[in-house]
Amino acid sequence: xxxxxxxxxxxxxxxxxxxxxxxxxxxxxxxxxxxxxxxxxxxxxxxxxxxxxxxxxxxxxxxxxxxxxxxxxxxxxxxxxxxxxxxxxxxxxxxxxxxxxxxxxxxxxxxxxxxxxxxxxxxxxxxxxxxxxxxxxxxxxxxxxxxxxxxxxxxxxxxxxxxxxxxxxxxxxxxxxxxxxxxxxxxxxxxxxxxxxxxxxxxxxxxxxxxxxxxxxxxxxxxxxxxxxxxxxxxxxxxxxxxxxxxxxxxxxxxxxxxxxxxxxxxxxxxxxxxxxxxxxxx
Amino acid sequence: xxxxxxxxxxxxxxxxxxxxxxxxxxxxxxxxxxxxxxxxxxxxxxxxxxxxxxxxxxxxxxxxxxxxxxxxxxxxxxxxxxxxxxxxxxxxxxxxxxxxxxxxxxxxxxxxxxxxxxxxxxxxxxxxxxxxxxxxxxxxxxxxxxxxxxxxxxxxxxxxxxxxxxxxxxxxxxxxxxxxxxxxxxxxxxxxxxxxxxxxxxxxxxxxxxxxxxxxxxxxxxxxxxxxxxxxxxxxxxxxxxxxxxxxxxxxxxxxxxxxxxxxxxxxxxxxxxxxxxxxx
Ligand SMILES: Nc1ncnc2c1ncn2[C@@H]1O[C@H](COP(=O)(O)OP(=O)(O)OP(=O)(O)O)[C@@H](O)[C@H]1O
Ligand SMILES: [Mg+2]
Numbered sequence: 001x002x003x004x005x006x007x008x009x010x011x012x013x014x015x016x017x018x019x020x021x022x023x024x025x026x027x028x029x030x031x032x033x034x035x036x037x038x039x040x041x042x043x044x045x046x047x048x049x050x051x052x053x054x055x056x057x058x059x060x061x062x063x064x065x066x067x068x069x070x071x072x073x074x075x076x077x078x079x080x081x082x083x084x085x086x087x088x089x090x091x092x093x094x095x096x097x098x099x100x101x102x103x104x105x106x107x108x109x110x111x112x113x114x115x116x117x118x119x120x121x122x123x124x125x126x127x128x129x130x131x132x133x134x135x136x137x138x139x140x141x142x143x144x145x146x147x148x149x150x151x152x153x154x155x156x157x158x159x160x161x162x163x164x165x166x167x168x169x170x171x172x173x174x175x176x177x178x179x180x181x182x183x184x185x186x187x188x189x190x191x192x193x194x195x196x197x198x199x200x201x202x203x204x205x206x207x208x209x210x211x212x213x214x215x216x217x218x219x220x221x222x223x224x225x226x227x228x229x230x231x232x233x234x235x236x237x238x239x240x241x242x243x244x245x246x247x248x249x250x251x252x253x254x255x256x257x258x259x260x261x262x263x264x265x266x267x268x269x270x271x272x273x274x275x276x277x278x279x280x281x282x283x
Numbered sequence: 284x285x286x287x288x289x290x291x292x293x294x295x296x297x298x299x300x301x302x303x304x305x306x307x308x309x310x311x312x313x314x315x316x317x318x319x320x321x322x323x324x325x326x327x328x329x330x331x332x333x334x335x336x337x338x339x340x341x342x343x344x345x346x347x348x349x350x351x352x353x354x355x356x357x358x359x360x361x362x363x364x365x366x367x368x369x370x371x372x373x374x375x376x377x378x379x380x381x382x383x384x385x386x387x388x389x390x391x392x393x394x395x396x397x398x399x400x401x402x403x404x405x406x407x408x409x410x411x412x413x414x415x416x417x418x419x420x421x422x423x424x425x426x427x428x429x430x431x432x433x434x435x436x437x438x439x440x441x442x443x444x445x446x447x448x449x450x451x452x453x454x455x456x457x458x459x460x461x462x463x464x465x466x467x468x469x470x471x472x473x474x475x476x477x478x479x480x481x482x483x484x485x486x487x488x489x490x491x492x493x494x495x496x497x498x499x500x501x502x503x504x505x506x507x508x509x510x511x512x513x514x515x516x517x518x519x520x521x522x523x524x525x526x527x528x529x530x531x532x533x534x535x536x537x538x539x540x541x542x543x544x545x546x547x548x549x550x551x552x553x554x555x556x557x558x559x560x561x562x563x564x
Contacts, residue, residue: 061522083524091522098512099519103430103463104308110534112523117530124534141310145466159523 003167003198004035004058004089008067011053011221027053029221030067035167035200035214040193042209042229043202045218046243051202054218055171058200059089072166087116090160094172096152097145105147105155106131106140112163123162130158134188150181157188167198175204186211206233206247210268217242230266249273307462309426315357316427319543320436326550327424333557334413334420339564343412345556350420359426367422368415375414382407430462435537452528460516468509475504 009031012024027050035041045051056062057069060076071088074081090112093099102108106127113123131137134154144152153173160168170189174182186208193199201212209215215232217225219242225232233239233246236254245251253267253276261280267273315323330346337343354364388402425433438455445451476486479500486497 056518059522061518083526086522086524091519093515093519093522095515097467098515101463101516101520101523102459107429107431107534111520111525114531114533115524115526117532120532120534120536123532127534143466144463145470163523 002034003037003039003072004200005070006034006057006067007032007069009054009057009064009069010066011050011057011062012065013053027221028057031218031221031223032067033216033223033226035198037166037198038193038196039214040190040199040201040212041214041216042212043200043216043218044204044206044209044244045224049218050221051218052171053221055091055169055200055202058169059091060085061091083116087163088165089167089169090163090165092153092156092160092168092170092173094175096149096156096176099156100144100152100159103143104140105136105142105144108144108155109140109158109162112159116163126162126164127158130162131155133161133192134158148181149177150184153177153181153185154188157185157192161192165197167200168192169200169202171202172204173201174208182208206245206250210247210250217244229268233268234265307425308429309357309359309363311358311427313357313427314542314546315353315423317542318427318546319537319539320428320432321439321537322539322543322546323424323428324433324436324440326546327421329550329554330420331417333554334417336557336561337413338561340409340412341564342557342560343416345553345560346416349553350416350423353423354419357423357427359423363426364419364422367426368418371414371418375411378414379407379411382410429535430459432535432537434458434462435533435535439537464512464516467512468505471508471512472501472505475501475508 009028010026011028012026014022014024017023031050031054043051043054053062057064057076058071060082063077069076071081071085074085074088076082076085100108101111109127109130110123113126118126127140128137131140134157136151136154136158139147139151139155144155147155157168157173168189170185173185173189177185182205189199189201190211201208203209210229210233212229215225215227215229216223217232217239224242225235225238233250236246236250239246246254247268249267249270249272253263253273256277257263261277263273263276263280267276330349334346337346354361383399383403384397386400386403386406388400390398390400391404392399428436434455437458438451441449441451441454480486484497484500486494489497
């Protein structure tokens with residue numbers, strides 16, 4: 001079942017120039033797709049391709065200029081739906097610093113549920129569960145600014161999880177982290193997905209996108225490619241034309257193929273590459 | 284200039300940033316920590332008022348005993364209290380000096396135009412005790428109350444004034460965010476200073492005007508990043524369903540419990556003692 005349905009979405013940022021006349025910058029130029037319930041969808045695309053704008057359209061932070069976004073059947077452009085939509089689709093942003101509201105970790109995780117008007121005892125339970133879920137239970141009384149980037153991002157994820165959404169949209173959550181923080185955040189996102197959470201994961205790292213069940217490639221405000229990671233990453237040349245890379249194992253496999261090693265076309269992960277190489281040697 | 288690049292003050296800034304927030308709240312589980320923030324805020328305010336009611340040294344006995352009691356019960360280590368006092372020592376010293384040398388009366392000691400009088404010594408000692416108690420008293424409030432409790436308490440105490448248009452919730456939310464972002468902005472400032480120094484900016488020499496002018500390239504980027512942070516934070520708060528105080532609940536809802544009643548009674552005894560000594564002595 002489709003959890004998110006986007007139909008002919010166009011989005012213009014409106015600014016006023018010096019004369020006071022409104023100027024529109026088109027950030028999204030007619031995009032349609034669906035996100036299945038329980039799926040892990042990755043969105044990739046170069047800077048300025050409209051990924052963040054798209055993300056903000058998925059929970060009513062931005063409302064389509066034209067076209068429609070439905071979340072679990074709710075139209076985001078209907079004012080009455082906005083709280084429901086934001087409760088169903090939580091967001092984790094790129095900069096871990098600028099999305100933490102409170103000076104103490106557990107108070108921050110409680111912020112979302114508090115806004116939803118949930119009973120104090122229930123908030124307490126949710127906060128503890130969410131913090132344990134990201135393995136930050138020991139830090140609940142700490143000040144966020146004393147934590148590492150990866151830890152802060154885990155707090156932000158706990159804050160989203162505590163709202164008990166059905167979907168979390170991650171907007172480049174790993175862009176400002178070191179490799180270790182990146183691995184942790186990706187592992188948590190995949191873990192949440194295994195437990196039934198619908199995940200939309202925007203990223204610059206192709207290795208992260210390779211973990212998804214579905215990949216959307218954006219450029220210039222449009223969707224240029226869409227499919228499974230296997231389908232997308234075998235189209236190396238097309239991705240190059242959009243200034244995008246392929247995951248390292250894919251690149252290595254294609255170099256080996258050029259050197260005459262008989263490798264199958266659909267290698268995506270390190271594991272698949274190793275298996276294929278072993279087969280070549282054996283056979 | 285290269286020397287200022289490698290001045291090794293990285294750690295000092297980090298430590299300062301750490302101190303600023305850690306100095307505010309000492310995680311604990313004492314009765315004092317558990318008291319209703321509204322009670323603690325009112326008590327701290329009235330304690331300060333009481334310090335100004337005292338007119339004789341004997342009056343401070345009650346104030347010192349009461350504060351000592353609070354410190355012992357709260358189990359806050361002395362070095363945290365000392366840390367709160369340290370930054371204001373200069374102000375205290377200055378006040379003392381002014382009082383010591385400026386007040387006229389029976390001269391005890393003279394050197395040129397400088398003189399110390401009996402009245403001066405008395406006033407200086409009086410002011411010193413008052414200031415120290417005032418600072419320790421108010422830092423006991425922040426040391427034993429979580430930032431959220433503090434702002435929720437202030438919001439609750441200000442809410443009667445909502446009728447005359449005071450935006451109590453908004454003010455409290457601003458305080459919450461300020462407490463959270465002071466360290467972030469300090470780090471940001473530090474980053475900007477380092478970036479400017481790496482480009483050869485000099486903040487350490489020249490007269491006061493030159494130095495003030497050197498601050499402009501720090502302040503401009505700082506403002507820009509403050510606005511960027513504010514914008515991103517507002518977005519993140521909206522994404523987490525923040526919409527003012529419409530139906531907000533609290534994880535740690537404030538509750539006036541039995542222990543609060545006991546605390547109020549004890550505090551009233553203290554206030555009565557202060558008033559009595561003022562009236563009787
Ligand atoms: N607040 C804004 N006002 C005006 N134009 C904007 C605003 N935010 C983004 N844009 C423009 O919209 C387009 C898409 O931006 P968007 O932030 O969605 O891209 P992105 O794919 O998220 O990029 P990045 O990888 O850098 O995060 C860009 O051309 C950008 O300049
Ligand atoms: Mg973006």
